[in-house]
Amino acid sequence: MSDEYDVQDALHALLRCVTDDVRAEEVTPSYAGASSRMDFLLKQHEVVVEAKLASERLKDKQIGEELIVDIQRYRAHPHCKSLICLVYDPRGIIRNPAGLENDLSGRNGNLDVRVLVVPK
Numbered sequence: 001m002s003d004e005y006d007v008q009d010a011l012h013a014l015l016r017c018v019t020d021d022v023r024a025e026e027v028t029p030s031y032a033g034a035s036s037r038m039d040f041l042l043k044q045h046e047v048v049v050e051a052k053l054a055s056e057r058l059k060d061k062q063i064g065e066e067l068i069v070d071i072q073r074y075r076a077h078p079h080c081k082s083l084i085c086l087v088y089d090p091r092g093i094i095r096n097p098a099g100l101e102n103d104l105s106g107r108n109g110n111l112d113v114r115v116l117v118v119p120k
Contacts, residue, residue, distance in 0.1 A: 007086075011040070048083050052085065059093055063100065071083060
């Protein structure tokens, strides 16, 4: 996989094996003056799936910062009760995968967040 779009394409195919209603690129409510697009919304399950690809440009700190902003945005989405953040790290760029997972996973207001760094 050469970029984040490749990761999203593979994840989309896997999610379609679980449910037929996979909504890609849904708009999030504005947070700090900006809105963005979530990768996948599984509306009937009230789950959002966000994918990141670790790279030389996107390391621990940057991924953590992006996910913190994403978490705040998704908390305001009416169809998001759970957020799954998949960080694909095939080259082992993330120095402390367990730390990233533990620091960001858990209950955040009304949102259940789960961060997974794969592979380990």
